[in-house]
Amino acid sequence: MHPRRADRPDASSVLLPGPWEHSDYSTNGVRLHVAEAGSGPLILLLHGFPQFWWAWRHQITALADAGYRVVAPDLRGFGASDKPPRPYDVMTTAADIARLVSAMGEREATLVGHDLGGSVAWTVARFRPDVVARLVILSAPHPRRWRAALVSDFKQIGASSHVFGFQTPRSPEQRLTRDGAVEVGRLMTEWAGERWASTVDFAEARGRYQRAMLIPQAAYGALEHYRWAVRSLPRPDGVRYTRRMSIPVGMPTLQLHGGRDSCILPTTAQGSSRYVSSTYEWQTISHAGHFLPEEVPDLVTGEILRWIKS
Structure with a gap:
């Protein structure tokens, strides 16, 4: 059954309490909600699908305690951020994040992006390198690798059947919101590593993300990002984007990927190094699936700190 609009949670349902503050920033014509903690050099944590800022709950406090200003926004279309009718192309979403840096009174940030947030981080680094100090990419190939795989790699095409x-x-x-957004839970169970999928933490996370997807227009906003990704492949805007992304990014880049990621296959993400002209490091987390910030939170936090300090 589909939930009636009156039965759906509103955006305030994702303003979860904790050792962080909730704020809104106006940037690029939309209002972005963020969870924020700490002071010091800025780290921006960009979530993926089907999540919202809460995917970074483990990293927010740990990185703040290490001496950083840590900000986890809800991307446009997700959580408590605006959900406009359009646009949802990755260049616009990247511009949201680049302008968020200045809206917060900062000059640059370390960008940490997971899944969709990783694609956004790669794009910010290419289009607005002036606001990016370093990159940490989790479970996300360089956009040229992913876009090529969607039309030429039969294994990744199969793994991306949900996108099509x-x-x-x-x-x-x-389909995504039917029966309390049970499809969100099914996708998470399919993509998560076995160790995390059997935990209480996973069950809580799954419930949080299912409920957040029931916020009015949240499912639409989340899916529009992927509609642009596929529909733009043959269009002039997509061709121009792909061409511009061929120029390597020029900041130190760390890429982490789960060895058991069945959503974005490791072979799709490998080879992204050709699009980095600075220091680059790849790590495979052999036992992990797709949701690295939640599956191996201490490892992810430690690697972010090591990369920033190196």
Whole structure:
């Protein structure tokens, strides 16, 4: 059954309490909600699908305690951020994040991006390198690698069947929100590593993300990012984007990937080094699946700190 609008949670349901503060910033024509803690050099944590800022709950406090200003925004279309009718192309979402840096009174940030947030981070680094000090990319290939795989790699095409299923209007939103957004839980269970999927923490996270997807227009906003990604492949805007992304980024880049990631295959993400002209490091986390910040939170936090300090 589809939840009636009156039965759906509102955006305030993701303003979860903790050792962080909730704020809103106006940037690039939208209002972005952020969870923030600490003071010092800025670290921006960009979540993926089907999540919201809470995916970084483990890193927010740990990185803040280490002496950093840590900010985890909800991307446009997700959580408590605005969900405009359009646009949802990755260049616009990247501009949201680049302008968020200045809206917070900062000059630059270390960008840490997971999944969709990783694609956004790669794009910010290419289009606005002046605001990016370092990159940490989790479970996300360079956009040129992913876009090529969507049309040429049969294994990744199979792993991305959900993305192709998102392309029709309306029915994917209905499928994603049916029965309390059980489809969100199914996708998470499919993509998560076995160790995390059997824990209480996973069950809590799954419930949080299912409920957040029921916020009005959240399913639409989340899916529009993927509709642009596929529909733009043959279009002039997508061709221009792919061409511009061929120029390597020029900041130190750390890339972490789960060896058991069945959503973005490790072979798809490998080879991203050709799009980095600075120091680059790749690590495979052999036992992990797709959700590295939650599956191996201490490892991720430690690697972020090591990379920033190196």
